[in-house]
Amino acid sequence: MPIPAEPIWVHTPGRKYPIYIGHHLLSQKDFLAAYLQNKQVFILSHSEIASHYLALLHQSCEQAGASQIDHLIIPSGDQYKTLTTADEVWSALLSLNHHRDTIIIALGGGMIGDLAGFCAACYMRGVGFIQCPTTLLAQIDSAIGGKTGLNHQMGKNLIGAFYQPLAVITDISTLNTLGEKEFNSGLAELIKYGLALDKDFFIWLEENIDKLVERAPGTLQMAIKRACKIKATIINEDELEKGQRIVLNFGHTVAHALESLLDYKHILHGEAVAIGMVVAVQLSLQQGTIDKNVLERLISLLKKAHLPVQLDASVPLVEILTKMKHDKKHAYQRLRWVLLKSLGEPRICEEVTEQQITQALVKCGASP
Ligand SMILES: NC(=O)c1ccc[n+]([C@@H]2O[C@H](COP(=O)([O-])OP(=O)(O)OC[C@H]3O[C@@H](n4cnc5c(N)ncnc54)[C@H](O)[C@@H]3O)[C@@H](O)[C@H]2O)c1
Known part of the structure; x- marks a missing residue:
C-alpha cells in the first residue's frame, strides 16, 4: 500500500x-x-x-x-x-x-x-x-x-x-x-479536544460515542484525524508552551495531582483527566462563564465512555491541594487553570482562590 x-x-x-x-x-x-x-x-x-x-x-x-x-x-x-x-x-x-x-x-x-x-x-x-x-x-x-x-x-x-x-x-x-480500560482512558483525551477546543467536535462525539466505544474502524479513524489536526494546529503556533499550548492541559491540573497521589498505579491517566475535566467545568460553572447544561453533557458523555466522573471519597482534599502546588503550570506562585469560556472555548485563569478550588473539589466528591 x-x-x-x-x-x-x-x-x-x-x-x-x-x-x-x-x-x-x-x-x-x-x-x-x-x-x-x-x-x-x-x-x-x-x-x-x-x-x-x-x-x-x-x-x-x-x-x-x-x-x-x-x-x-x-x-x-x-x-x-x-x-x-x-x-x-x-x-x-x-x-x-x-x-x-x-x-x-x-x-x-x-x-x-x-x-x-x-x-x-x-x-x-x-x-x-x-x-x-x-x-x-x-x-x-x-x-x-x-x-x-x-x-x-x-x-x-x-x-x-x-x-x-x-x-x-x-x-x-x-x-x-488494547485493553478496555486503556482504550476508554484515551476517549477522555478525545473528549477533552471537543469540550475545550472544538464545540462541533464535542457534538460529533456525543453523536458517535457508542460507535467509538465499540471501536468501529471508520469512526475511530475520523476521530483520530480530527484530534491530531487540532493538536498539530496548536503545536504549530506554540511548540514550547509559552502561550496557547497550555490549553491542551485542560483537566490536567487535578489529573496530575491525583495520579501522583495514587503513585501512578491505581488510576489511568485518562481516567484522572476525566475527573479533572469535571472539576474544571465545575470551577467554570462557579465562575459563571458556562451554565449547568455543559457539566451535565460532559458527565453524560464520560459515563457513556465508561469513565469516572467524580473523585473517590477516600482521597483527602488537603493532599490533592498540596500535590497541585507542585504542578508545572505554576506561574509566579499561582496555579494557572485552564477553564471554559464556553463549550469548545478555553480560558486561562490565574484568579482562582483556594476556597473556590476547595468548593469545586468537594462538589466533585473529595472528602473535606
Ligand atoms: N507527552 C505528552 O504530550 C503526553 C500527553 C498525555 C499523556 N502522556 C503520558 O502518557 C502516559 C500514558 O500513556 P497511555 O495511556 O498510552 O498508557 P501506557 O503507555 O502506560 O500503556 C497502557 C498499557 O497498555 C498496554 N498497551 C499499549 N498499547 C497496547 C496495544 N496496542 N495492545 C495491547 N496492550 C497495549 C501497555 O503495555 C500498558 O500496559 C503517561 O505517562 C502520561 O504522562 C504524555
Whole structure:
C-alpha cells in the first residue's frame, strides 16, 4: 500500500514532520524507508505490545534498509517512567554500540513514547526518533508535539525536554489488542479536544460515542484525524508552551495531582483527566462563564465512555491541594487553570482562590 497522500504535518521552528494515520501501517516498509536506510535502529516497547507487533515492525525496518535492529523490553506502568529506566535504555544503547545517527523507535503508548523521546533527546546529545503509538491516548495526544519526559517522586513529568520526532506512524489496527480500560482512558483525551477546543467536535462525539466505544474502524479513524489536526494546529503556533499550548492541559491540573497521589498505579491517566475535566467545568460553572447544561453533557458523555466522573471519597482534599502546588503550570506562585469560556472555548485563569478550588473539589466528591 502506498504512503497516504496527505499526512497531517506538524511545523515547528526546528522540524517539520508527518503524522501518518491508517490501518496496518506497521507492516509496511514505505513509512520507514525515508528514515532508516543504512541506519541502526533501537526499538523500545513493553512485552505485551511486543508479542503482537515487534516481529512485524522488525521486518518492516529490515525491508526499509536498517543496518542493525535491536530492541529493549521494559516493564509497563508509569511507575517505571523514571531516570532509572532511562539509564537502562542508555546502557543498552551504549553496550550495543549505537552511534550518533541511530534511530530510536517508540512502539507503545504514552509511557514508552515519553521515555523513548527523552532518551533520544539525551543520547549522544540527541538522536532521531520515530513514534509508533499503540494506544488511543498516544495516537491522539502524547505522540504528537515533542513533550518527552519522566516522573519524579515529587510529581509527574517533572523531568523532561521538548524534542520532536522525525515522524509519527499511527497504525489504528493496533488498538484491536488494547485493553478496555486503556482504550476508554484515551476517549477522555478525545473528549477533552471537543469540550475545550472544538464545540462541533464535542457534538460529533456525543453523536458517535457508542460507535467509538465499540471501536468501529471508520469512526475511530475520523476521530483520530480530527484530534491530531487540532493538536498539530496548536503545536504549530506554540511548540514550547509559552502561550496557547497550555490549553491542551485542560483537566490536567487535578489529573496530575491525583495520579501522583495514587503513585501512578491505581488510576489511568485518562481516567484522572476525566475527573479533572469535571472539576474544571465545575470551577467554570462557579465562575459563571458556562451554565449547568455543559457539566451535565460532559458527565453524560464520560459515563457513556465508561469513565469516572467524580473523585473517590477516600482521597483527602488537603493532599490533592498540596500535590497541585507542585504542578508545572505554576506561574509566579499561582496555579494557572485552564477553564471554559464556553463549550469548545478555553480560558486561562490565574484568579482562582483556594476556597473556590476547595468548593469545586468537594462538589466533585473529595472528602473535606
Ligand atoms: N507527552 C505528552 O504530550 C503526553 C500527553 C498525555 C499523556 N502522556 C503520558 O502518557 C502516559 C500514558 O500513556 P497511555 O495511556 O498510552 O498508557 P501506557 O503507555 O502506560 O500503556 C497502557 C498499557 O497498555 C498496554 N498497551 C499499549 N498499547 C497496547 C496495544 N496496542 N495492545 C495491547 N496492550 C497495549 C501497555 O503495555 C500498558 O500496559 C503517561 O505517562 C502520561 O504522562 C504524555
